Amino acid sequence: MAYKFIDNYREKGARKKLVKELAEKKGITDTNVLAAMAKVKRHYFFDETFWAQAYLDKAFPIGDGQTISTPYTVAYQSQLLHIKKGDKILEIGTGCGYQTCILIEMGAQVYTIERQEALFNRTKKVLPYIGYNAHFFLGDGSKGIAEHAPYDKIIVTAGAPLVPEILVKQLKIGGILVIPVGDTKQQKMVTVLRVSENDFEKFVLDAFKFVPLLGEQAW
Ligand code: SAM
Numbered sequence: 001m002a003y004k005f006i007d008n009y010r011e012k013g014a015r016k017k018l019v020k021e022l023a024e025k026k027g028i029t030d031t032n033v034l035a036a037m038a039k040v041k042r043h044y045f046f047d048e049t050f051w052a053q054a055y056l057d058k059a060f061p062i063g064d065g066q067t068i069s070t071p072y073t074v075a076y077q078s079q080l081l082h083i084k085k086g087d088k089i090l091e092i093g094t095g096c097g098y099q100t101c102i103l104i105e106m107g108a109q110v111y112t113i114e115r116q117e118a119l120f121n122r123t124k125k126v127l128p129y130i131g132y133n134a135h136f137f138l139g140d141g142s143k144g145i146a147e148h149a150p151y152d153k154i155i156v157t158a159g160a161p162l163v164p165e166i167l168v169k170q171l172k173i174g175g176i177l178v179i180p181v182g183d184t185k186q187q188k189m190v191t192v193l194r195v196s197e198n199d200f201e202k203f204v205l206d207a208f209k210f211v212p213l214l215g216e217q218a219w
Helices: 009-024 031-039 048-053 071-080 098-105 117-129
Strands: 060-063 066-068 088-092 109-114 135-138 151-156 171-182 187-194 200-208
Touching: 009 031, 009 071, 031 071, 031 098, 060 117, 071 098, 071 171, 071 187, 071 200, 088 098, 098 109, 098 117, 109 117, 117 135, 171 200
Parallel strands: 088 109, 088 151, 109 135, 151 171
Antiparallel strands: 060 066, 171 187, 187 200
């Protein structure tokens, strides 16, 4: 794939329209999320041939059998994280890095892990090039990254069969985990709030469809 990093009027306009749709029709109310979505150039993650698709609310193949999540999914998960400037966030499933950019744009310090080497190598190069710096890791994120724990927030961008206990243990007290949980066809978005050392509150929300989270604590 050939990537080009130019933000033309056509893409600027399409991005503005998408953000308006997320706010007015899809129930995204967090102004920080909307501001980040207005800034991050989603077409930078597409081959130029497909730029016309970049600001539709659709998932899209990013190579290696993986997808860039729909803008609504990215906004929805980001909103559930209640991000504050300086939050230390673990993202499991870097993919092309679009979600990573949204988190960074919102002021988070991001640790992101991807299990597919080709995606990891590409994203680790592209993100700093377009101005987004994160800590990139290659490996099985279903176990989290214990060496850098605890985290204020953890976001999982692939569908898990259950909430891995090892992940909630890597949250700070007051921290939030956002993870899609279900079978491989459909998942419900789940948030887990770490209330104290041993107390957790779980909320089950809307249905989504993600690629599977593969690994030791997953499929
Ligand atoms: N966050 C991306 C975006 O901005 O659109 C989309 C991520 S894609 C839906 C899910 C990613 O999770 C894939 O790149 C996949 O390879 C990765 N993945 C699946 N299981 C994983 C695991 N155990 N550890 C790390 N990454 C994993």
